[in-house]
Amino acid sequence: MTESTPAPGEPRVPGAREIPEATVARLPVYLRALTALADAGTATCSSEELASSTGVNSAKLRKDLSYLGSYGTRGVGYDVAYLRYQIARQIGVTQDWPVVIVGIGNLGHALANYSGFRSRGFRVVALLDADPDRQDEVVAGVDVRPFRDLDRIVREHGVAIGVIATPAVAAQNVADRMVTAGITSILNFAPAVLAVPDGVDVRKVDLSIELQILAYHEQRKTGAATDPDPLAVQGGVA
Amino acid sequence: MTESTPAPGEPRVPGAREIPEATVARLPVYLRALTALADAGTATCSSEELASSTGVNSAKLRKDLSYLGSYGTRGVGYDVAYLRYQIARQIGVTQDWPVVIVGIGNLGHALANYSGFRSRGFRVVALLDADPDRQDEVVAGVDVRPFRDLDRIVREHGVAIGVIATPAVAAQNVADRMVTAGITSILNFAPAVLAVPDGVDVRKVDLSIELQILAYHEQRKTGAATDPDPLAVQGGVA
DNA sequence: AAGAGTTTGTGAACGCAAGCACAAACTCGA
DNA sequence: TCGAGTTTGTGCTTGCGTTCACAAACTCTT
Ligand SMILES: NC(=O)c1ccc[n+]([C@@H]2O[C@H](COP(=O)([O-])OP(=O)(O)OC[C@H]3O[C@@H](n4cnc5c(N)ncnc54)[C@H](O)[C@@H]3O)[C@@H](O)[C@H]2O)c1
Ligand SMILES: NC(=O)c1ccc[n+]([C@@H]2O[C@H](COP(=O)([O-])OP(=O)(O)OC[C@H]3O[C@@H](n4cnc5c(N)ncnc54)[C@H](O)[C@@H]3O)[C@@H](O)[C@H]2O)c1
Numbered sequence: 043m044t045e046s047t048p049a050p051g052e053p054r055v056p057g058a059r060e061i062p063e064a065t066v067a068r069l070p071v072y073l074r075a076l077t078a079l080a081d082a083g084t085a086t087c088s089s090e091e092l093a094s095s096t097g098v099n100s101a102k103l104r105k106d107l108s109y110l111g112s113y114g115t116r117g118v119g120y121d122v123a124y125l126r127y128q129i130a131r132q133i134g135v136t137q138d139w140p141v142v143i144v145g146i147g148n149l150g151h152a153l154a155n156y157s158g159f160r161s162r163g164f165r166v167v168a169l170l171d172a173d174p175d176r177q178d179e180v181v182a183g184v185d186v187r188p189f190r191d192l193d194r195i196v197r198e199h200g201v202a203i204g205v206i207a208t209p210a211v212a213a214q215n216v217a218d219r220m221v222t223a224g225i226t227s228i229l230n231f232a233p234a235v236l237a238v239p240d241g242v243d244v245r246k247v248d249l250s251i252e253l254q255i256l257a258y259h260e261q262r263k264t265g266a267a268t269d270p271d272p273l274a275v276q277g278g279v280a
Numbered sequence: 281m282t283e284s285t286p287a288p289g290e291p292r293v294p295g296a297r298e299i300p301e302a303t304v305a306r307l308p309v310y311l312r313a314l315t316a317l318a319d320a321g322t323a324t325c326s327s328e329e330l331a332s333s334t335g336v337n338s339a340k341l342r343k344d345l346s347y348l349g350s351y352g353t354r355g356v357g358y359d360v361a362y363l364r365y366q367i368a369r370q371i372g373v374t375q376d377w378p379v380v381i382v383g384i385g386n387l388g389h390a391l392a393n394y395s396g397f398r399s400r401g402f403r404v405v406a407l408l409d410a411d412p413d414r415q416d417e418v419v420a421g422v423d424v425r426p427f428r429d430l431d432r433i434v435r436e437h438g439v440a441i442g443v444i445a446t447p448a449v450a451a452q453n454v455a456d457r458m459v460t461a462g463i464t465s466i467l468n469f470a471p472a473v474l475a476v477p478d479g480v481d482v483r484k485v486d487l488s489i490e491l492q493i494l495a496y497h498e499q500r501k502t503g504a505a506t507d508p509d510p511l512a513v514q515g516g517v518a
Numbered sequence: 519a520a521g522a523g524t525t526t527g528t529g530a531a532c533g534c535a536a537g538c539a540c541a542a543a544c545t546c547g548a
Numbered sequence: 549t550c551g552a553g554t555t556t557g558t559g560c561t562t563g564c565g566t567t568c569a570c571a572a573a574c575t576c577t578t
Contacts, residue, residue: 061496064565070492074471088525097473101528101567108527116526117574133492134499141491148393152386153487158471162488163495202498203491226501227494229487233312233396235335243497245490249391249467250400252483253379253441254308254371256465257401258299259481260440261372263464302535326555339537339558346557354556355544 061132065106069129070162071096072103076126088119135163140199142225144216145208146171146179146186149231153207154181167199172212189219196223203227210234217244299370303344307367308400309334310341314364326357373401378437380463382454383446384409384417384424387469391445392419405437410450427457434461441465448472455482 061069075096079087089107093100107113107125110132114120130136138160143153146169154169169181172189179186187195195201204225206216213232220228221242230236230246238244299307313334317325327345331338345351345363348370352358368374376398381391384407392407407419410427417424425433433439442463444454451470458466459480468474468484476482 062565066493066496067489069496070486070489071473073492074488075473090525095473097475099567101569102565104525104527105566112527114526115574116572117524117576119525132496134495135492139491139495139498148390152390155386156487158488159491162492164488164491202502203494227498229490229494235309235313235333237335241501243494245494247485247487247490248308249394249485250312250396250402251305251308252467252485253377253397253402254311254373254400255304256441256467256481256483257372257377258304258307258370260377260465263479264440300534327557328555337537339539340535342555342557343536350557352556353544354542355546355554357555 061109065109066133068096068098068106069133071098072106073126073129073133073135076122076129079122080126084122086119087122089114092120130163133163138163138165139203140165140167140201141203141205142166142168142170142192142195142201143205143207144170144189144192144220145206145212145232146176146181147207150207151181153205154184164203167201168195170195172208189216192219193223196220196225201225203229206230206232208232299347303347304371306334306336306344307371309336310344311364311367311371311373314360314367317360318364322360324357325360327352330358368401371401376401376403377441378403378405378439379441379443380404380406380408380430380433380439381443381445382408382427382430382458383444383450383470384414384419385445388445389419391443392422402441405439406433408433410446427454430457431461434458434463439463441467444468444470446470 072092075092076087078095079092089100089104093103096103104114107120110128113125113128127136141159141164143150143166146154150169150171154166159166166182166184168191169184169186170189170192171177171186174188176186177188201223202225204220204227206213206220206228208216210232211234213230213234214236217228217230217236217238221238226241227243228236228238228245230244231248233248233250236244236246310330313330314325316333317330327338327342331341334341342352345358348366351363351366365374379397379402381388381404384392388407388409392404397404404420404422406429407422407424408427408430409415409424412426414424415426439461440463442458442465444451444458444466446454448470449472451468451472452474455466455468455474455476459476464480466474466476466480466482468482469486471486471488474482474484
């Protein structure tokens with residue numbers, strides 16, 4: 043769902059190696075750890091140190107980094123500032139990405155107020171909501187605009203990434219409008235499965251699913267299993 | 281990180297088959313789709329229908345369901361209500377899980393106000409914050425308590441699942457306190473890597489990481505790559 | 519200059535997950 | 549009762565991700 047169909051044979055971007063999806067998902071974690079090290083004044087670190095501070099296996103870390111190139115020095119380790127820059131460049135966060143947030147309710151407010159955006163390569167250029175009552179408000183220095191302004195804002199700011207924080211019923215409609223406006227990456231917080239055309243990436247963040255996964259394991263730990271087949275409700279096999 | 285060491289040879293819960301992690305992560309999605317079907321009055325559905333409404337391959341769906349048992353009927357499909365119950369039972373959400381949220385700031389407020397909790401098997405029994413100024417507040421009918429009440433609340437309500445929505449610097453300390461109090465599953469929203477003892481599950485939700493993954497793919501799409509090796513900053517190889 | 523110690527980069531083995539393809543098991547109509 | 553049509557459950561293949569283990573490449577001490 044994340045990968046758009048790669049042109050068979052030829053790489054999408056000339057000169058850019060193909061980085062495995064699992065590695066891409068870990069690069070931001072390394073980036074964060076390297077930023078912390080840089081802030082602490084550390085100039086150099088080994089794969090072992092970086093691995094333990096990010097909670098991964100050191101061999102996995104080295105293999106991940108090897109997809110970017112050979113940026114380490116044997117017997118020494120990695121130059122923190124240099125590696126940090128290389129990862130940021132690969133991810134594409136050396137410049138800021140303009141982002142719009144649609145649905146400024148409970149969650150939308152929290153997202154708009156989140157300071158971690160700016161420091162990690164993103165800039166909220168607009169907050170959109172369909173409810174006219176919301177549209178007087180100013181959240182974190184950005185004023186809430188009517189949803190119909192989407193096209194204009196996307197065009198003016200060259201927005202490629204959109205965040206959906208509306209109720210589930212509205213999510214597909216919002217996604218459609220985003221795609222029409224030219225957005226090609228969507229982060230979806232609504233508990234809904236979105237259908238989008240090829241070439242558009244969707245990632246979902248679903249709190250309930252995360253909790254339910256925890257509940258599954260929790261149930262196994264405590265051995266608190268419900269009886270295996272308590273009642274053959276309407277139309278059960280037997 | 282999610283899987284605690286399984287006793288080698290013997291299953292953790294007698295009579296409970298081992299369900300692959302990837303399948304566990306999809307069961308909540310199926311559950312949600314089945315709930316929607318049930319609400320719409322649909323009595324029966326095929327794997328093809330359920331698959332397309334959840335965005336997965338139908339063969340994968342059938343294989344996932346086969347880990348729970350043989351609950352379908354060939355030539356017919358699955359009984360919606362029956363399958364729904366079976367999935368809910370396997371996940372462990374036939375009864376409500378008591379949950380505490382620590383850190384009632386921007387995000388904590390949104391989480392506390394989130395109605396999707398109750399309807400999906402979870403009940404917020406307490407909101408905790410270290411800041412005394414927060415502790416007069418009542419959010420969504422639950423009043424904010426001092427963080428030091430954690431032990432008592434966990435004990436009184438039998439809480440097994442905790443949510444961390446504090447700043448990153450406080451997250452490890454909060455996690456330690458949770459573990460001490462008896463919590464064995466943690467959902468962490470702070471951008472920090474948590475160290476916990478064996479037997480404790482941690483899942484993290486990290487907005488910045490999700491956005492950075494999108495940015496990576498976006499960069500490849502537009503071909504907007506930074507120059508491959510722009511400057512050999514302090515200590516670069518060559 | 520050489521040997522001991524350290525750390526990277528990666529070949530190779532292994533295990534998990536995805537998807538195809540089909541037999542088995544069902545329904546329905548004649 | 550039989551045959552055509554439908555849909556499940558799963559064996560098998562393929563691909564991806566993780567981990568081990570080690571040679572290559574470096575530093576440092578003597
Ligand atoms: N609040 C949470 O902590 C939380 C957690 C997980 C998931 N979610 C999900 O995030 C979404 C938002 O949750 P919330 O609690 O902020 O809900 P909310 O009702 O507080 O806010 C939704 C906002 O979206 C706006 N909206 C509705 N339809 C719209 C449309 N078509 N176009 C533009 N804006 C529209 C509404 O006016 C409202 O301001 C929901 O889907 C919810 O399930 C929320
Ligand atoms: N706001 C968002 O949308 C968002 C998005 C992604 C991630 N996050 C992360 O979620 C966390 C919370 O974000 P926020 O915007 O709500 O921050 P916030 O500063 O608004 O709220 C943090 C709350 O935690 C409380 N707190 C601090 N130390 C504590 C401790 N030791 N014990 C108990 N409570 C403590 C504070 O009093 C405050 O009320 C942060 O780590 C942030 O990076 C937030």
